[in-house]
Amino acid sequence: MNIQEKFCLKGKKAVVTGGAQGIGLNYAMAVAGAGADVILADLNEEKARESADFLEKQYGVKAMAIRTDVTQPEQVENMCSKMIKEMGRIDIAFCNAGISINVPAEEMSYEQWKKVIDINLTGVFLTATAVGRYMLRQGRGSIINTASMSGHIVNIPQPQIAYNASKAGVIMLTKSLAVEWAQKNVRVNSISPGYIMTDLIEGHELIPEWTGLSPLKRMGCPEELQGIALYLASDASSFTTGADFTIDGAYTCV
Numbered sequence: 442m443n444i445q446e447k448f449c450l451k452g453k454k455a456v457v458t459g460g461a462q463g464i465g466l467n468y469a470m471a472v473a474g475a476g477a478d479v480i481l482a483d484l485n486e487e488k489a490r491e492s493a494d495f496l497e498k499q500y501g502v503k504a505m506a507i508r509t510d511v512t513q514p515e516q517v518e519n520m521c522s523k524m525i526k527e528m529g530r531i532d533i534a535f536c537n538a539g540i541s542i543n544v545p546a547e548e549m550s551y552e553q554w555k556k557v558i559d560i561n562l563t564g565v566f567l568t569a570t571a572v573g574r575y576m577l578r579q580g581r582g583s584i585i586n587t588a589s590m591s592g593h594i595v596n597i598p599q600p601q602i603a604y605n606a607s608k609a610g611v612i613m614l615t616k617s618l619a620v621e622w623a624q625k626n627v628r629v630n631s632i633s634p635g636y637i638m639t640d641l642i643e644g645h646e647l648i649p650e651w652t653g654l655s656p657l658k659r660m661g662c663p664e665e666l667q668g669i670a671l672y673l674a675s676d677a678s679s680f681t682t683g684a685d686f687t688i689d690g691a692y693t694c695v
């Protein structure tokens with residue numbers, strides 16, 4: 442198989458948590474464009490349904506929305522069972538849903554801390570292990586977790602202790618799963634984006650400051666994560682597991 446053929450995902454089945462919009466939807470576009478059928482698992486069912494319709498029309502693949510709260514183990518399990526019922530297998534999973542709450546550490550409540558950790562870190566654990574159980578049985582699979590450059594550096598000036606800790610956790614969870622499942626042909630990698638213009642940060646008052654700190658002097662577009670998403674989802678990355686890819690316009694270099 443040549444390298445171009447390895448990027449083809451025809452017949453493959455992918456799930457994206459937090460796939461209704463933003464970075465998750467762009468991951469879905471990357472794999473749907475290469476021929477994969479896609480499940481968008483998101484809290485926002487209406488938006489996920491609109492995005493699934495868009496994927497079907499744009500790429501001619503099968504796409505479905507399944508309302509899922511990634512913090513709820515039974516909802517994640519049900520999502521996987523529905524995916525198996527509808528699509529027969531799970532080849533690719535993007536564990537991507539995430540939020541940020543920016544308050545000074547000394548003012549952060551236990552509830553705020555727990556909410557961020559539950560969605561960003563526990564949600565990745567629940568999704569990756571739920572899809573992983575199917576992939577281990579199938580004898581193959583690729584899991585791609587969304588971490589962040591905030592798992593490597595402390596962003597300034599906004600305080601985001603729980604977010605940073607959750608994303609550092611995602612990077613280590615990724616490496617740990619990759620090692621546990623290396624012999625079973627289930628690969629696990631993470632993507633650490635820099636500032637990307639999505640609803641998560643659109644209109645934020647600190648955007649001029651962030652772009653000023655960035656060597657490229659601009660924010661990233663979610664489309665600019667599609668290449669790495671397709672690479673990691675496909676057989677082109679067959680020797681890549683346990684890796685974290687920082688896609689940040691060199692933000693963390695300085």
Ligand code: NAD
Nearest residue numbers: 459461463464483484510511538539589634636637639641
């Ligand atoms: P977004 O807010 O545009 O999209 C997040 C999606 O996750 C939404 O559709 C939301 O409904 C869904 N979601 C939230 N809580 C959920 C839950 N409990 N269960 C299921 N779905 C849930 O954000 P985005 O910018 O696309 O971020 C996606 C991921 O990328 C997050 O993990 C985020 O931390 C990470 N990230 C974003 C940036 C950035 O600059 N935008 C940078 C680095 C990392």
